[in-house]
Amino acid sequence: MTAPASPPHPAPTGEIVIRTMAMPADANANGDIFGGWLLSQMDLGGGILARGTAHCRVTTVAIDGMTFLRPVNVGDIVTCYAHLLGIGHTSMKIRVEAWVQRFTDRPQLHVTEGTWTYVAIDPSGKPQAVKRGATTPESTPPEK
């Protein structure tokens, strides 16, 4: 008789867009990391995916379904994962998850997630249609 299979460990969804370390300066009076710091990391990470998708400047217009699942500790390695949920005319919905590596010999912990909406904007800050499939310096291999 074989032992019952253990449930699969939950894994992050999406591509890595930010990896950083939570520092003492980012902590609140309880010694945990400020939610606002984490939110700004996730906003930056989602914005990187949005800019790479739209091939132009983007701005955040909305954040939905933000859930703080566990506290982040000073010294945690924080990784933000992002994946595109959908593209509208000028907007993009991107799911961003934050995971932390607390102990080097244990799996990452899922700490926060939310859905960001970014809007592609022109140089004057007005919405513009998302240009799909264009080649940009970011998606072009570096010159040798």
Ligand SMILES: CC(C)(COP(=O)(O)OP(=O)(O)OC[C@H]1O[C@@H](n2cnc3c(N)ncnc32)[C@H](O)[C@@H]1OP(=O)(O)O)[C@@H](O)C(=O)NCCC(=O)NCCS
């Ligand atoms: C984002 C901004 C350029 C949009 O300008 P706007 O004149 O409101 O543009 P629109 O009403 O045409 O909306 C543009 C897109 O955003 C979407 N959108 C607007 N408000 C939204 C909201 N609250 N939630 C989700 N999507 C929203 C619209 O549905 C539209 O999407 P689509 O083109 O794919 O159909 C403008 O609101 C802005 O500059 N906001 C401030 C952004 C900012 O400073 N962000 C940083 C926060 S610190």
